[in-house]
Amino acid sequence: MTLLLASFAPPYWLSTLIKVLVISAVVPTTALILGMVFLFKIMSWMQSRLGPQEAGPRGTLQLLADGVKFLQKEDIAPDGADLWVFKVAPLVVLMSTLVLYVALPASMHLVVADLDVGVFFVLAVASLSVIGVLMAGWSSASKYSLMGALRAAGQLIAYELPMVLAVIGVVIQAGTMSLNGIVLAQNNGSIFGWSGIGFPYILTQFLGFFIFIAAVQAELTQPPFDMPVAESEIVSGYQVEYTGFRFLIFFLAEFATAFVFAGIAAVLFLGGWAVPWLPTASDWYYVLGPIVLFAKVMIVSFIIFWVRFTYPRFREDQLQSLAWKVLIPLALVNIVVTAVLKVVL
Amino acid sequence: MTEYSDFVRQYLTVVIFAGVGIGLGAGLLGIGKIFRPTRPQEQKYLVYESGVDPVGTGWSQSQIRYYIYALLFVMFDVEAVFMFPWATQLEAYGVFGLVEMLLFVAILALGLLYAWRKKVLRWA
Numbered sequence: 001m002t003l004l005l006a007s008f009a010p011p012y013w014l015s016t017l018i019k020v021l022v023i024s025a026v027v028p029t030t031a032l033i034l035g036m037v038f039l040f041k042i043m044s045w046m047q048s049r050l051g052p053q054e055a056g057p058r059g060t061l062q063l064l065a066d067g068v069k070f071l072q073k074e075d076i077a078p079d080g081a082d083l084w085v086f087k088v089a090p091l092v093v094l095m096s097t098l099v100l101y102v103a104l105p106a107s108m109h110l111v112v113a114d115l116d117v118g119v120f121f122v123l124a125v126a127s128l129s130v131i132g133v134l135m136a137g138w139s140s141a142s143k144y145s146l147m148g149a150l151r152a153a154g155q156l157i158a159y160e161l162p163m164v165l166a167v168i169g170v171v172i173q174a175g176t177m178s179l180n181g182i183v184l185a186q187n188n189g190s191i192f193g194w195s196g197i198g199f200p201y202i203l204t205q206f207l208g209f210f211i212f213i214a215a216v217q218a219e220l221t222q223p224p225f226d227m228p229v230a231e232s233e234i235v236s237g238y239q240v241e242y243t244g245f246r247f248l249i250f251f252l253a254e255f256a257t258a259f260v261f262a263g264i265a266a267v268l269f270l271g272g273w274a275v276p277w278l279p280t281a282s283d284w285y286y287v288l289g290p291i292v293l294f295a296k297v298m299i300v301s302f303i304i305f306w307v308r309f310t311y312p313r314f315r316e317d318q319l320q321s322l323a324w325k326v327l328i329p330l331a332l333v334n335i336v337v338t339a340v341l342k343v344v345l
Numbered sequence: 346m347t348e349y350s351d352f353v354r355q356y357l358t359v360v361i362f363a364g365v366g367i368g369l370g371a372g373l374l375g376i377g378k379i380f381r382p383t384r385p386q387e388q389k390y391l392v393y394e395s396g397v398d399p400v401g402t403g404w405s406q407s408q409i410r411y412y413i414y415a416l417l418f419v420m421f422d423v424e425a426v427f428m429f430p431w432a433t434q435l436e437a438y439g440v441f442g443l444v445e446m447l448l449f450v451a452i453l454a455l456g457l458l459y460a461w462r463k464k465v466l467r468w469a
Contacts, residue, residue, distance in 0.1 A: 016361060019358070020362070023365070071377050072380050072381055073381060074382055074383060074389075075378075078390055078391065078393075079390040079391065079392070080392070080402070080403055091371060094366050094369065099359060101362070102362050112358060112362065113356075114355075115355055119429075121359075138404075140392065141403035141404060142399075143392075143394065143399075143405055144393065144394070146403065146405070150407065154411040154414070157414055157418040158414065160418070160422070161418060161422065165425060168428050168429065171429060172432040175432075177429060235393065240393050245377040248373075249370050249374075320466070324414070328421070328457070329454070332450055332453075335450065336447060336450060339432075339435060339443055342435055343435065343440055343442075
């Protein structure tokens with residue numbers, strides 16, 4: 001089985017077609033899994049309630065039922081809306097999510113495109129989604145929407161930087177920007193000659209990991225950074241005028257993005273698709289790689305959602321000053337220390 | 346030659362996937378079109394303002410308070426662009442590269458400190 005997969009090398013167009021089909025299935029599935037496991041089950045468990053129980057065994061099919069419900073909802077655009085922009089905005093957000101999946105490696109060869117500048121590419125396209133959000137907020141011609149979109153843009157400005165600067169520490173250690181290269185560097189590394197668990201960068205880049213996760217939380221507009229969609233102040237912000245499936249696309253994109261960011265964090269800090277006891281060249285990773293990556297993604301997502309369910313919302317000025325006065329200086333210090341240690345040691 | 350075409354192909358894949366993203370969303374919406382009802386009613390198309398009729402236009406003027414943050418953002422983002430290639434090659438540059446970048450970071454950190462002292466990093 002694994003050897004069969006290893007020797008399978010289709011021409012470019014066929015392989016692209018296969019990748020398109022696989023990713024089109026993977027994106028909604030991952031969003032469903034995260035929504036189901038964390039938003040419904042773990043959240044209700046943390047808040048001492050039962051959560052969905054009726055649809056499917058123990059309520060596991062609740063999101064599918066919700067999807068069918070959204071499918072039947074009328075598609076409404078408000079009167080003064082800039083119709084074309086209004087309709088395209090969710091698609092822009094979904095597009096940014098899908099392009100993120102291109103760079104995420106599930107094993108050495110199970111990757112849509114192993115870009116040389118992988119990390120850089122991910123950080124660049126991740127900020128595309130805010131364009132969709134701005135489009136949605138502005139085109140709705142609603143005050144709440146506009147306010148939510150402006151808040152989202154302000155948040156991106158503040159948290160894009162800590163994220164980028166936190167990643168530089170990893171790039172310095174690995175000496176490459178390719179995501180596969182970073183995985184290899186971690187799993188073929190050793191801690192002062194001891195290679196028992198490879199060298200996952202979370203050990204040295206713990207500060208970077210912390211900053212990265214905080215910034216991811218902000219990019220996903222999840223509590224405690226959910227000012228742009230604060231329901232008690234601006235009634236869901238830029239999403240307020242969206243109904244039915246267009247709203248569902250925003251939801252889908254948010255959770256799929258959460259999954260892919262957890263994946264990127266797993267690749268950068270936890271060793272990605274590899275386990276240290278199996279050489280990275282092994283053919284077993286055709287099967288094992290996605291499983292290992294999925295397990296690590298679940299761990300990182302658990303942290304992300306744990307924070308989401310625990311902390312209350314920041315105020316807008318607190319949010320900005322946390323980024324500029326705490327996270328960015330810390331990230332700069334992290335870069336300097338990592339660089340000095342890299343050259344000296 | 347082959348290497349260059351590989352490089353271009355990788356980004357062709359990216360473009361294809363961007364298209365797939367749009368197509369996937371449009372496809373889902375298309376499926377929805379078969380199932381969903383359309384029953385026009387004037388009140389449905391009012392924008393939502395917590396239950397009362399909307400006042401004035403939705404594109405009201407609002408003060409964007411974070412434009413100075415935005416300027417700082419541009420400065421630091423450009424810095425990050427310079428730092429990535431340096432980070433990959435740090436081992437080759439050695440102490441020389443390290444000192445160069447430390448100077449660069451120090452100057453920018455000074456800029457941030459200046460902005461901080463001038464009370465720009467305040468929600469005004």
